Amino acid sequence: MGRADHLNDRQINLFEKELYKELKYWCIWKVGYHLMLRISDTLKITKEEAEKYIRTGKYSSYDQKTGKENIKPLSPEALTTFKTALELAGDSLYLFPSPVNKNKPISRVAVFQKYKYTSEWLGFKETVSTHTARKTSATKIYNMTKNVVLVSRLLKHSNIGVTMTYLGISSHEEEEALLML
Incomplete structure (x- = not known):
C-alpha cells in the first residue's frame, strides 16, 4: 500500500x-x-x-x-x-x-x-x-494557490521540505521559476 x-x-x-x-x-x-x-x-x-x-x-x-x-x-x-x-x-x-x-x-x-x-x-x-x-486535495490546493506554506499547514507537515517532496516540487522547478524572472 x-x-x-x-x-x-x-x-x-x-x-x-x-x-x-x-x-x-x-x-x-x-x-x-x-x-x-x-x-x-x-x-x-x-x-x-x-x-x-x-x-x-x-x-x-x-x-x-x-x-x-x-x-x-x-x-x-x-x-x-x-x-x-x-x-x-x-x-x-x-x-x-x-x-x-x-x-x-x-x-x-x-x-x-x-x-x-x-x-x-x-x-x-x-x-x-x-x-x-x-494527496489529491493537497495537490489541488497547491495548484490553485501555489502556496506551499498553506498546504504544509493544512497537512500538518513538520516542515516545508516535507510538503515540497510530497507535492513533487523539485529543485529543477525552483531553478526554472528563477530563470523566468
Whole structure:
C-alpha cells in the first residue's frame, strides 16, 4: 500500500461516480478528500464525533500518526457527506463500520482493495491507494494557490521540505521559476 498518486479533476469525477455505487466507500473518500485526512484518521471517526462535527460545523481531532491537533471547518459538501455516512452507519459505534463487526471500523485493507479495484477498472495508470484522497486535495490546493506554506499547514507537515517532496516540487522547478524572472 506504499505509494500514492494524485488524481486530476476528470479522474476525481470518474472515481467518485464509481464509488458512489457503494456509498460507504464514497463517503470515506469524500471525508478524506475534503478534510485532507490520513485514512487512519478517517476510519477512527465514531458516530458520536461525527454528530459533534455536524453540530459545530468543524472537524476537531488529534492526528493518529503525529498527535497534532487538527481543526478544520466543514464545507457544505463535507457536512452532507457526514450526514450521509451517519445514516449508513446504523447502530454501530464507528462512522465507517466493519461489515464483520459493527463495533470496529472498516479495515484500511478493505478500503485499499476497493480503491485499487475501482481505479484499475476505470483504467487509471496512477497508483490509487487509501492516501490518494489526501494527496489529491493537497495537490489541488497547491495548484490553485501555489502556496506551499498553506498546504504544509493544512497537512500538518513538520516542515516545508516535507510538503515540497510530497507535492513533487523539485529543485529543477525552483531553478526554472528563477530563470523566468
